[in-house]
Amino acid sequence: MAQEPKDVLVRMNEDLQRALEKAPEDRHWVMVIDLRKCVGCHACTIACVAENKLPPGVVYRPVLEKETGTYPNVTRSFLPRPCMQCDNPSCTPVCPVSATYKNAEGVVVVDYDECIGCRACLVACPYGARTSDFGYTYTEELPVLDGAIVGREAADDYECAANYEYGKEWAREGHRGSPIGNARKCHFCLHRIHEGELPACVTTCIGRATLYGDANDPDSLVTELIKSPNLIRLKEELGTEPRVYYMV
Amino acid sequence: MKKKTSTKLLDFKAMNNATRITLLVGLAAFFFGIFGLYTRLFVGEREVGYGSYVVWGLWVAMYLFLAGIATGSYMLAALEYIFNVPIFKGTGKAALFAGLVTMPAALASIGMDLGHMERIIKVYLQPNFFSLLAQMVWGYTLFLLVVIVTLWLAFKQKDGQPTGTFFKIVLWIGFFMSIFLSGGVGALLGVNASRPYWTVGLLSVQFPIFAFASGVSLMLIVIGWFMHFKDEEQRYHLFRWLGWVAIALSLSKIYILWAYLSQAWYSQIPDVMAPLNEILFGRYWFSFWVVQIAIGTVIPLVLHMIPKLAHNGTWAGLIGLMVLIGFAAARTNIVFPAMSVEMLDGLPNAFFGPHLSILYTPSNLEISVTAGVIGAAILAFVLGAEILAVFNKPKMEVK
Numbered sequence: 035m036a037q038e039p040k041d042v043l044v045r046m047n048e049d050l051q052r053a054l055e056k057a058p059e060d061r062h063w064v065m066v067i068d069l070r071k072c073v074g075c076h077a078c079t080i081a082c083v084a085e086n087k088l089p090p091g092v093v094y095r096p097v098l099e100k101e102t103g104t105y106p107n108v109t110r111s112f113l114p115r116p117c118m119q120c121d122n123p124s125c126t127p128v129c130p131v132s133a134t135y136k137n138a139e140g141v142v143v144v145d146y147d148e149c150i151g152c153r154a155c156l157v158a159c160p161y162g163a164r165t166s167d168f169g170y171t172y173t174e175e176l177p178v179l180d181g182a183i184v185g186r187e188a189a190d191d192y193e194c195a196a197n198y199e200y201g202k203e204w205a206r207e208g209h210r211g212s213p214i215g216n217a218r219k220c221h222f223c224l225h226r227i228h229e230g231e232l233p234a235c236v237t238t239c240i241g242r243a244t245l246y247g248d249a250n251d252p253d254s255l256v257t258e259l260i261k262s263p264n265l266i267r268l269k270e271e272l273g274t275e276p277r278v279y280y281m282v
Numbered sequence: 283m284k285k286k287t288s289t290k291l292l293d294f295k296a297m298n299n300a301t302r303i304t305l306l307v308g309l310a311a312f313f314f315g316i317f318g319l320y321t322r323l324f325v326g327e328r329e330v331g332y333g334s335y336v337v338w339g340l341w342v343a344m345y346l347f348l349a350g351i352a353t354g355s356y357m358l359a360a361l362e363y364i365f366n367v368p369i370f371k372g373t374g375k376a377a378l379f380a381g382l383v384t385m386p387a388a389l390a391s392i393g394m395d396l397g398h399m400e401r402i403i404k405v406y407l408q409p410n411f412f413s414l415l416a417q418m419v420w421g422y423t424l425f426l427l428v429v430i431v432t433l434w435l436a437f438k439q440k441d442g443q444p445t446g447t448f449f450k451i452v453l454w455i456g457f458f459m460s461i462f463l464s465g466g467v468g469a470l471l472g473v474n475a476s477r478p479y480w481t482v483g484l485l486s487v488q489f490p491i492f493a494f495a496s497g498v499s500l501m502l503i504v505i506g507w508f509m510h511f512k513d514e515e516q517r518y519h520l521f522r523w524l525g526w527v528a529i530a531l532s533l534s535k536i537y538i539l540w541a542y543l544s545q546a547w548y549s550q551i552p553d554v555m556a557p558l559n560e561i562l563f564g565r566y567w568f569s570f571w572v573v574q575i576a577i578g579t580v581i582p583l584v585l586h587m588i589p590k591l592a593h594n595g596t597w598a599g600l601i602g603l604m605v606l607i608g609f610a611a612a613r614t615n616i617v618f619p620a621m622s623v624e625m626l627d628g629l630p631n632a633f634f635g636p637h638l639s640i641l642y643t644p645s646n647l648e649i650s651v652t653a654g655v656i657g658a659a660i661l662a663f664v665l666g667a668e669i670l671a672v673f674n675k676p677k678m679e680v681k
Binding site: 080090091092093096097099100101113115123124128129130131132148149150151152153154156157158159160161162164165166167168169170210212213214216217268272 | 326327328330333334335337338393396397398401402404405408409410412413414415416419473474475476477621625626627628629631632633635636637638
C-alpha cells in the first residue's frame, strides 16, 4: 500500500530538527515561495506582525499585489516579500558601526543595541525590506474604556510586552529604547528557529506556499525545490544573491 | 577732546543695517527652531515627514548643503593663503570662520536625523571604515579640527607677514580634505545601486564644484553686507573678481546639471526616469525650475552681468543669497526624488502605516529644526565675526 505523502509542514519540521543538529555555519537557510499557491490572504504578514509585535509603520513581510489585464480578462498576482537574506547584501557594508551583518547561519541580522538609526541600510536595500521603528503603538490613539477582559490597558500591556527577536527581550518602554529608533527587518524568525519552530509566516500560510529549510541538507524539501527550473529571484542582476526563491 | 577706544565686545549701535537685519532674521529663525529642537530631542522622530521609503529628508539635504558651504569656504581661504590669489585677498579669515560655523550646523542637521543620537559615539569607537557614512563622520570631525587650527593660525598671522610653513601644511591638508569630503557626500548617495537616479555618472564629481560655488556665494554676502574695508577700492575689486568667478561657476553649474540630467534622460531607464520626471514635471517642479534654476542660477547670472548691481554691496549680497537658496533647493532635488520610486512594484500599497509612503513633504518639525539650525549658524557667524573682528572692522572709536 502506497505511503500517504507527508504534509510539507511536517516534512519541513523534520528538516529543521536535522539542521539544528549541525553547526550554525553549516546551515544554509533558504525560503521558497510558491507564487502559484499564494492566494494573497496576508496571513503571513499578520502572523509576522503578531510574532514580532511589530508597531505601526514597521513591516517585515508585506504581500505585494498586482492586477494585470482589463475586464473581463483580469488577473491578480501576489508577491510576499520577506528579507531576501542576500549572500551578498548591499545593506551591511554601509552600516557605519557594523550593527547589521550576516550571522554564522547566513541570516542578515540587526544588533538593536548597536544600531544608531542612520537608516543607511534602508537606503541601500534594493528590496525595501527594512523599515524604521518610529515608536508608535496601535493602541495609543484609542479611547480608554472599561472592560473586564479587553480594554485599552490590556491591549497596551500586550503591545508593550517584550518580543523575543534575536533571542533577547525587547520591551517597548517609553519612546526611546531599542528597537524604537532602529532599522528593523525580517530575520527568518531566528528566535523560533533556535527553539525548533518554523518561521511564523511558514506555519500560518494557508496554501503551504511558503517553504523553508536548510539548502545544505540534500534531503530537505527546499533543496529539492531549488533545483526546479521554474525559480526566480528578485533583482538578480544586482548580484545580491538572494536566499529567497520564487516558484512561478 | 581725547578719543578713546571702545572695549565692548559687541556694539549693536555700531553695526550696519544689514548686520542688524541678519541678526534679527537669525534670531527669528532660531526661536522658530526651538519648538522643533525641543520636540526632536524630547519627544522623538514621530512628527517627521520622511520614513521607511523616502528614507532621508530635509535634514540630510541640509547636511549636504551646509557641509558644502563649509568645504567651499575652506577652498576659498586656501586660495588666499596657499596660492596668494590676489583677487581673494582679505577674505581668508571670514571664509574660515564661515567654515567653522557651518560645519557644526551641518553635523547638527545630520545628527537630528539619527534614530539614536546618543549612539553617535559608537561611530568613533567602533567604526566600520568601509562605510562611507563612517568615513564622512570621521572626515568631517577631523576637518572641523583642521578648520579650528587654521583659523587660530590665521589669527596669529599679522598683516603682510608671509605665511609660516606649519600654517601652509595645515592649509594643504585642509584643502585636500575639503575637496575629498565635499565629493564624499556625493559618493555617499552614489554608491547605492538600489537608487538608480543617484548612480548616474557625474553625481559625486559635481559636489566639490558646487561646494566651491557655495563658498563664493557666501563670501559675496559677507563682503556685500558685513565686511568693512579701509579702502573701498578693495571691495570693488573683490566684487568684480568674485563676480567673474561666480559667473564662471554658474556656467559650470549649468553645464554639469545639463550633462547629468540629459544623461539620465537619454538613458530612459524607468527607475532613473521616474525621479527625473518628478523633478522636471512632477512634485518637485517648483523647487527645480523656480528655486534652483530661476532664483538660484539664471537671475543671479543676469544680475552679475549688470556691473552697476554686481558692484553694489546690497545687490552683491542678494545675489549670493539667491545662489545659496538655489543650492539648498538643488540638494533637496538630489535627495528627495531619488527615493520617491517604488523599490518593488506595489510596495507602498502593500502595507499601510505611518512613514510608509513614497510621497514626501518636509513636516513642520523638520522645517522648524532646519530653521533653528540655520538661525543658530547665522547668529554664531555674525556675532562671532563681530567679536573676533573677522569682518576687518576697525575698532570703534568714541569721542
